[in-house]
Structures are given as structure tokens and as C-alpha cells.
Amino acid sequence: MEHGHTKYPIGHIIGFLLSLAMTILAAIVALRSGLPKPAIMSIIGVLAFMQAGMQLFMFMHIKESDNSAVQIGNIIYSIIIALTIVLGSIWVMHN
Incomplete structure (x- = not known):
């Protein structure tokens, strides 16, 4: 197989x-x-x-990847989500 x-x-x-x-x-x-x-x-x-x-x-x-534009878009979206989670968590912990 x-x-x-x-x-x-x-x-x-x-x-x-x-x-x-x-x-x-x-x-x-x-x-x-x-x-x-x-x-x-x-x-x-x-x-x-x-x-x-x-x-x-x-x-x-x-x-x-064959489609690099989609990959770059996915990476940018992932970075935005990760930064939102991390910075939001830090903000909540400090307030």
C-alpha cells in the first residue's frame, strides 16, 4: 500500500x-x-x-505549496489571530 x-x-x-x-x-x-x-x-x-x-x-x-498567495494569506491571518489571543490574554491578566 x-x-x-x-x-x-x-x-x-x-x-x-x-x-x-x-x-x-x-x-x-x-x-x-x-x-x-x-x-x-x-x-x-x-x-x-x-x-x-x-x-x-x-x-x-x-x-x-503550489499556491503561494493563499499560503501568505493564511499565514497573515494566523499571525493576526495569534497576536489577538496573546495580546488579549496579557491585557486581561493585567487588568
């Missing part, structure tokens, strides 16, 4: 390991470092942004 996947998914494994490394690094920074809270939040934010971008390319196959 052929599913169209003939090569080993090395990209998925690399993406998984990178995601794991970034998550562990964020946990170490949050739990073990003596940095001030704004620095910790900035580092975690940068790691989260890097991980989201990496996952888009490694797992969601953004670069393999």
Missing part, C-alpha cells in the same frame, strides 16, 4: 528535536536563571516566535 511518502521524514525528526530543545531552553531560563522577569519574558517570547516559525516550515510544509 503506497501513501506517496517514500523518503524518511528526517525534516520532521529535526523539527521535533529543535522544538524540544527550545522548550527545554525556555524552561531552564524560566526556572533556573536569576535574570529579571522582563528579560525572562523576552527570551521566552523570542524562543516561542522562533519555534512557531520553525514549525510552520518543518511540519506545515509552507514552502511546498
Whole structure:
């Protein structure tokens, strides 16, 4: 039974390991470092942004699409939704 996947998914494994490394690094920074809270939040934010971008390319196959205009529209929409959720959550927690 052929599913169209003939090569080993090395990209998925690399993406998984990178995601794991970034998550562990964020946990170490949050739990073990003596940095001030704004620095910790900035580092975690940068790691989260890097991980989201990496996952888009490694797992969601953004670069393999035939219709790039639709993909760009989907990415912009996803960024707007993610920013709305994150900024809205921060706003609610501070008020």
C-alpha cells in the first residue's frame, strides 16, 4: 500500500528535536536563571516566535505549496489571530 511518502521524514525528526530543545531552553531560563522577569519574558517570547516559525516550515510544509498567495494569506491571518489571543490574554491578566 503506497501513501506517496517514500523518503524518511528526517525534516520532521529535526523539527521535533529543535522544538524540544527550545522548550527545554525556555524552561531552564524560566526556572533556573536569576535574570529579571522582563528579560525572562523576552527570551521566552523570542524562543516561542522562533519555534512557531520553525514549525510552520518543518511540519506545515509552507514552502511546498503550489499556491503561494493563499499560503501568505493564511499565514497573515494566523499571525493576526495569534497576536489577538496573546495580546488579549496579557491585557486581561493585567487588568
